[in-house]
Every structure is written in structure tokens, then in C-alpha cells.
Amino acid sequence: MNRFTRIAEEDDVIIALRDLQKGEEVDGITLLEDIKQGHKIAAHDMKAGHVLLKYGVSIGVLTSDVKKGEWIHTHNLHTGLGEESAPYVYNHKTYPLPPASNRTWRGFLRKDGSAGIRDDLYIVPLVGCVNLVAEGIKKKFLSSHPDMEGRVHVLSHPYGCSQLGDDASATRNLLAGLAKNPNAGGTLILGLGCENNRMEFFLPALGEFDKDRILYFQSQDQKDEIVYGLEQMDKLYDIVSKDERVELPLSKLVIGLKCGGSDGFSGLTANPLLGMMCDVAGQSGAKIALTEVPEMFGAERDLMNRAVNEEIFNKEVALINNFKAYYAKNNQPCYENPSPGNKDGGITTLEEKSNGCVLKGGHLPVVDVIDASLGQRIVKPGLTLVNGPGNDIVASTNLAAAGAVILFFTTGRGTPFGSVIPTIKVATNHRLAEFKSNWIDFDAEIALDTSFKEATEKLLDLLIEVASGKVTKEETNGMEQIALFKTGVTL
Numbered sequence: 001m002n003r004f005t006r007i008a009e010e011d012d013v014i015i016a017l018r019d020l021q022k023g024e025e026v027d028g029i030t031l032l033e034d035i036k037q038g039h040k041i042a043a044h045d046m047k048a049g050h051v052l053l054k055y056g057v058s059i060g061v062l063t064s065d066v067k068k069g070e071w072i073h074t075h076n077l078h079t080g081l082g083e084e085s086a087p088y089v090y091n092h093k094t095y096p097l098p099p100a101s102n103r104t105w106r107g108f109l110r111k112d113g114s115a116g117i118r119d120d121l122y123i124v125p126l127v128g129c130v131n132l133v134a135e136g137i138k139k140k141f142l143s144s145h146p147d148m149e150g151r152v153h154v155l156s157h158p159y160g161c162s163q164l165g166d167d168a169s170a171t172r173n174l175l176a177g178l179a180k181n182p183n184a185g186g187t188l189i190l191g192l193g194c195e196n197n198r199m200e201f202f203l204p205a206l207g208e209f210d211k212d213r214i215l216y217f218q219s220q221d222q223k224d225e226i227v228y229g230l231e232q233m234d235k236l237y238d239i240v241s242k243d244e245r246v247e248l249p250l251s252k253l254v255i256g257l258k259c260g261g262s263d264g265f266s267g268l269t270a271n272p273l274l275g276m277m278c279d280v281a282g283q284s285g286a287k288i289a290l291t292e293v294p295e296m297f298g299a300e301r302d303l304m305n306r307a308v309n310e311e312i313f314n315k316e317v318a319l320i321n322n323f324k325a326y327y328a329k330n331n332q333p334c335y336e337n338p339s340p341g342n343k344d345g346g347i348t349t350l351e352e353k354s355n356g357c358v359l360k361g362g363h364l365p366v367v368d369v370i371d372a373s374l375g376q377r378i379v380k381p382g383l384t385l386v387n388g389p390g391n392d393i394v395a396s397t398n399l400a401a402a403g404a405v406i407l408f409f410t411t412g413r414g415t416p417f418g419s420v421i422p423t424i425k426v427a428t429n430h431r432l433a434e435f436k437s438n439w440i441d442f443d444a445e446i447a448l449d450t451s452f453k454e455a456t457e458k459l460l461d462l463l464i465e466v467a468s469g470k471v472t473k474e475e476t477n478g479m480e481q482i483a484l485f486k487t488g489v490t491l
Contacts, residue, residue, distance in 0.1 A: 002448060004041070005268060008056030013040040013072055015264055015346070017448070032069040037429070038264025038346030038412065040072040052077060055267060059352035072348070079349040081298050081335045088320075090313040093305040095363035098276075100284040103460070105467040106245040107252065108185065111210050115252035116182035117405050117422060117467040119243045120151045121236055123188045124179045126202055127160030127195035130219055134190050137229035145237060150475065153420055155482050160197035167488030168196050170373035174484050176205040177372050177401030179214060182254075183421055185243055186213045186236030188229065193220030205375060212239060245468070251285025253467060254378050256404030256421070257360040258291065260392040262338070263345025263412025265428035267356025270410035270444035274426060275362030276456045277463065278383075282364040285381045289404050290361040291388035291395045293323045294337060298351030299358045303385070307366045315369035319387060326487070337390070341413045360410065372402040373485060379403075392417050393483035400482070406467060414439055418474030420482050422466055425473060426459075441473050
């Protein structure tokens with residue numbers, strides 16, 4: 001088994017691929033202290049103030065002198081990012097990409113031309129007051145339709161009332177996007193009747209929709225809302241029970257990308273491997289979506305230079321700067337990252353995390369920048385950037401509301417989390433994949449054991465299998481959930 005790796009030839013560090021002990025020799029370097037798996041080792045002597053390279057780019061500045069073989073982490077490395085940065089300049093750049101694939105999958109083609117990988121029933125409460133009514137409808141429906149177990153999802157949330165302005169609008173738009181997700185063979189929209197997000201304001205946010213597959217009512221308008229709700233669910237069931245999978249090209253897939261609980265392996269295995277798979281899918285016409293805007297900080301210039309034109313470049317600049325302004329508005333430092341778990345796993349600075357994070361998007365050109373809270377959706381083949389925070393549940397909800405039907409979630413620390421859309425969890429290392437096999441669908445460290453080419457094919461196989469009906473660990477565990485991004489006041 002390999003004990004270390006160096007990512008780029010010019011890097012100042014090598015990465016421990018397993019726990020190493022003081023005195024061991026790796027790559028001609030004698031370790032001066034114990035080094036944990038995923039952590040950085042100085043490849044040569046360096047002085048305080050040295051700009052440290054990993055991935056061939058700066059990941060921070062040394063705060064003290066470092067000797068060859070010494071551990072580099074938070075005690076001697078600090079972010080090189082600041083609140084002010086040089087102006088962004090568009091320098092268009094393209095990368096070599098793999099050939100398209102003619103592989104197919106079996107899914108559900110919708111009337112609007114979109115395609116779902118599932119044919120589930122959604123119940124979408126317009127306000128938190130009716131969450132438990134929705135759960136009551138689900139429970140009674142499943143008692144008479146046990147064949148739908150695991151296929152009925154209540155999209156509970158605490159909002160929809162006491163919200164104003166942009167905050168209220170965002171709630172409407174996100175719920176409307178979720179209601180129209182192609183994985184929903186049928187959707188029941190459940191209102192109360194007195195909320196800010198009442199039906200008369202919500203329906204315009206839906207725009208055009210299939211009136212056979214999206215039904216709605218307000219609880220205050222019905223004598224027995226459970227009985228009436230069951231009648232509506234039965235109507236939807238009659239439709240989805242007749243749906244059948246059909247053969248579809250990769251171009252019909254909308255794939256969301258997310259990572260959480262990253263470690264020192266994230267930028268070595270799972271994220272670049274996922275990026276290679278996305279390059280193939282994107283070249284085949286699939287729509288790929290990357291979010292987590294704060295985890296683009298420090299790596300945003302490469303994404304900007306991959307914009308297909310100056311209009312998209314300007315949208316990227318606005319995306320980054322608006323998120324920085326959001327931090328400033330709340331008097332918070334925009335570079336207060338990575339998390340404690342990230343640091344335990346070997347990530348020291350935000351730019352180190354970001355340059356590993358964005359690898360999920362491969363080398364595809366950036367074709368669009370959207371915001372699901374404004375009602376925008378992923379519509380262009382290639383890589384789309386979706387506005388959203390680093391928070392796992394919120395960012396994944398934004399992806400689902402924007403039209404993603406499947407989520408790839410890379411992790412080096414592990415999490416039981418799952419989105420309302422099927423979530424494929426990719427472990428960055430063998431240790432996690434083996435220890436939490438009840439959470440993990442794919443072990444990305446196999447790329448170091450065999451080859452990235454072989455591992456990319458295996459990951460593409462899994463994409464097609466799950467898209468065609470294979471159940472993920474998250475689905476088996478029933479861990480789906482949503483969270484709406486809230487920025488305003490509550491009355």
C-alpha cells in the first residue's frame with residue numbers, strides 16, 4: 001500500500017495516505033513527528049512567510065519556519081486570503097475533455113421533456129403549520145398502499161408564514177422547484193389558508209405545470225383535510241402506477257454535486273474522480289450542477305476563466321461577490337472555514353479546501369450561473385454554478401429545487417445525511433468506506449489502488465445503476481430531508 005502522495009510536481013508538501021510514525025522515511029524524507037492519515041508533510045525546509053503550494057496553487061502562508069519532514073497544519077499555516085482581493089479579470093481557458101459516451105439509462109420521461117430517475121409522490125406543505133397534517137396523510141395513504149413504502153416524501157420545513165420580501169419569495173420559489181422536480185411522478189401541495197405563502201401567491205411561482213400530476217388544496221377549506229388529502233393522493237397514485245421506465249441517453253440526466261465532512265483525501269480521490277466522471281457525462285450532454293459558493297473562495301478564478309463567455313464570467317463574479325457581501329452584512333468573516341471536522345481530517349485553510357472542493361466539477365466549461373431561490377433552473381448541458389451555502393442540507397435542497405434528480409455527495413468524515421433526491425455517498429478513503437458501510441455507496445480510494453480511468457468507469461456504472469432504479473444507502477435508511485435558505489426576518 002502506498003504511504004504518501006504528491007499531487008503536483010511543484011507542491012511543497014506530500015500527503016500521508018495512512019497514519020505514519022516519527023522516524024519513518026517516505027520519498028527520501030525522514031518524518032520528524034507522527035503524521036495522521038490525510039495530513040501534510042513538508043517536502044523541504046521552508047521559512048515563515050513562504051507561500052505554500054498544494055495542487056500546484058497557493059493554499060496559505062507559513063506562520064513559522066518548517067523543516068523537511070515536519071507536520072504542516074493549523075499551528076504553522078494560515079490562510080492567504082483576505083477580505084479584499086485583486087479585481088477579477090476574464091482570461092478564458094479550456095481544458096482537454098474525454099469523448100462522449102453513448103451509454104443509456106432507464107428513467108421516467110415527463111411531459112415537459114425532463115426525466116426522473118424515480119417515480120415518487122411528494123407532499124409539499126406551504127407552511128410549517130401543516131407539516132404534521134402532511135405526515136398524517138402519508139401514514140394513512142401507505143396503510144392502504146404498502147407498495148409505495150419509501151416512495152412518498154413529505155417535504156417538511158418550518159417556514160411559509162411570518163416571512164417578508166425576498167425571504168418569502170425564496171420560500172415560494174424553492175418549494176415550487178421541489179414540487180416540479182422530475183423525480184416526482186405526482187405532487188400534492190398542501191396549504192393552510194391564512195399563511196403568507198397561501199395558494200393564490202404560490203401557484204404563480206409554479207408557472208406551467210401538469211395539472212394531472214400536481215394537485216393542491218388548503219386545509220381550512222376542507223371539513224376533513226386528511227380524508228380530502230387521501231382522495232388527492234389516490235388520484236396521483238392511479239397515474240404513477242401506470243408509469244414505466246424507458247431507455248434514455250445521458251443527456252437527460254441532471255446531476256447535483258456536493259461534499260461534506262471533507263478530509264485530506266477529498267482532493268486526492270473522491271472529488272477529482274467525480275470530476276472525471278462528470279467530464280464524461282457533461283460531454284455526453286448531461287447537465288452538471290456545482291454549488292457551495294463559500295467553498296469556491298480561493299479557487300474561483302479558475303472557475304471564472306472556464307466561463308464560456310464574458311456574460312457568464314460576470315455572473316460568476318456577481319455570485320462570489322454577493323456571497324461575500326452576505327457575510328459582511330452579518331459582520332462575519334467570509335474566510336472562517338474549514339470546519340473542525342475538516343481540520344481533523346487534514347484540511348488547514350479555506351483555499352486548500354476550495355481547491356479540492358471544485359474538482360468535483362471536473363474541467364467542464366461553466367455554461368450558466370443560477371439561483372433556485374429566484375425560480376431559476378438548470379437548463380444547459382455542461383457545468384452550471386448554483387447559488388447556495390456550504391451547509392449540506394440547504395445546498396442540496398437548492399440543487400433539487402433547481403432540477404437535479406441525483407446527488408453525488410463526497411465525504412471523508414461520513415454522514416447519515418441524504419437529500420430528497422437519491423444521494424450517492426462517495427467515501428474519500430478505505431477506512432471510512434469500511435467502517436461506515438451502512439452510509440457509503442462507493443469507495444473512491446480504489447482509484448489509488450487501480451487507476452482513475454478504471455475507477456471512473458465504475459463510478460459511471462453506479463450512476464447508471466442508481467438512475468435506472470438501484471436504491472442508495474441513503475434511500476434504504478430513509479434519511480431524505482430538505483432545508484430552505486433563510487436570510488430575512490421572522491415576524
